[in-house]
Amino acid sequence: MRRGVIASIAAVAAAALLASGCTVETAESPKGDSGTAVSSVVQTDSGGLKRYISPAPLADKIETRGPDGETPVWYSDLKLTPEEVEKVKKGKYRAAIVWHTFSPFMNALAKGVKETYEALGVEVVATTDATMDQPKLANDVQSVLALKPDVIVTIALDPVADVATFKPAVDQGVKLVFASVKPKDFKAGKEYVSLVTYDLKGLGDVTATALGEDLGGKGKIGQIFFDANFFVVNEREKAFEETLKSKYPGIEVVERAPMADPAKVEDIAAAMIARHPDIKAIFAPWDTAAEGVVAALRNAGREDIGVYTIDLGNTNALDMAKGGLVKEMTSTLAVEFGNTLAIAGAYGLLGKQAPPMAVVPAFPVTKDVLKQGWESTFGVTLPSDIAAAGK
Known part of the structure; x- marks a missing residue:
């Protein structure tokens, strides 16, 4: 029957979509797509941060809703003022990226997160790969917390089990930003800053x-x-x-x-x-x-x-x-997805209320x-x- 498959099978989809030990990588990022950077698809926003341009116009109304019925905003609505950018830079904050898998899509997200945090002066101290294993994701969170990050950009593999996975981060006051999937019953503005996904x-x-x-x-x-x-x-x-x-x-x-x-x-x-x-x-x-x-x-x-x-x-x-x-x-917009995740995390660092959900647009190829x-x-x-x- 439709929807009747165990959570481990659902985790396989996450690898397709978003596509040993802790595997904490403190010096290197996951391998990304080959090619030369293209300047024609980017612009600078009002805060001086690089953002990606949608090849399709953004609709006046977003029909997508979040897992708890959240009404999202477009990615471009998340932005920092020049003053806020300078405040984040002075904070000497630390961030970690706790992924469920590495894939071209997830690597593009990581690229966006890292580029934006570099521009904001936020040090990315770890990038992890849980290899689609939920217990390993929980171990990765524990290992990353030892590095004392101020913000973690991540994704839940099992929305039920990962309530316990991310509770230690919540208890330590770490700002959490989720890509696409969040723990069940976690609330924006309380246990996490914001959820970012695609339309x-x-x-x-x-x-x-x-x-x-x-x-x-x-x-x-x-x-x-x-x-x-x-x-x-x-x-x-x-x-x-x-x-x-x-x-x-x-x-x-x-x-x-x-x-x-x-x-x-x-x-x-x-x-x-x-x-x-x-x-x-x-x-x-x-x-x-x-x-x-x-x-x-x-x-x-x-x-x-x-x-x-x-x-x-x-x-x-x-x-x-x-x-x-x-x-x-x-x-x-895969790289912009990462940029938006990073900016949402900056909202948390600043104590600025973020929209509960933001989306990047869809376009035909x-x-x-x-x-x-x-x-x-x-x-x-x-x-x-x-x-x-x-x-």
Whole structure:
């Protein structure tokens, strides 16, 4: 039954989305995306901090809501005055990044956090990788607390179990900022400063719109959904389904296939096209899941079925650049996500009330705008192999 999978499976999705011992790295950051920094996608805000520009206009109203019904603001609404920037610089504060995994997306977030804290004079004393293991995340928090950080930028792996994981930090007065997933019952302004995530409804809406327009508003498609209780995935899948139904009633979802184990997605897609050979497209819930769909289609010789997904990654970007099966990937401002996390943490250091939730926007990435989409997401030039494939 949908949503009936244990929390450990949900943790796998976090790796795809956000994508030994403590592994505290005090000198090095995780490996990031290759490429040269791109200045055209950044601007300086009123406080003198570097911020990323959305390639799509920001809507007047944000439809996404938080796990406790929070109404978010756009990332650009979180900002510091020049005076506040100087006050943070004089504080000689220390920060730690406590991640659940390392991936291109999470590395981009770490890049944003570190660049902003460097500009604010905040020393990042640790970066940890829990390797998707909740007990290890708890151990990482304990190890990092020994370094006496003033602020921790982090993510919960298990919202229930991680109430205990982060309680020692709360008890020590450390300012917590969460990326996408927070402990259950933690309240903004009390146990943590703010929650920063992407526009969940926007991600689903943009993907559905791209698929609907490409199919001319009619045809049969398949959908693979994540069969687990994982808020960020569930919300964007829900938005995809609602937009498709309301805007494109001529498109029929002939099968919604549950995926409890992401390693099985290729088999799921192969079975789907065998049962429904007349489908024109398949939606996969995230980037690496889409890779399995592409593999199944190629093995079946079905070059006529388009693949649509959320999140931006090298393998699917290369396929897209070659004019392959991946037709659209919906992305977001990954480095700016990190910038916003860092600025939210600065709010906590200053004792400034932060919005309970902030989001970075969603935007479509297709072959025609792949270069711009990549640069806006990661802040660096498109990898040379992908750029060459698109020529």
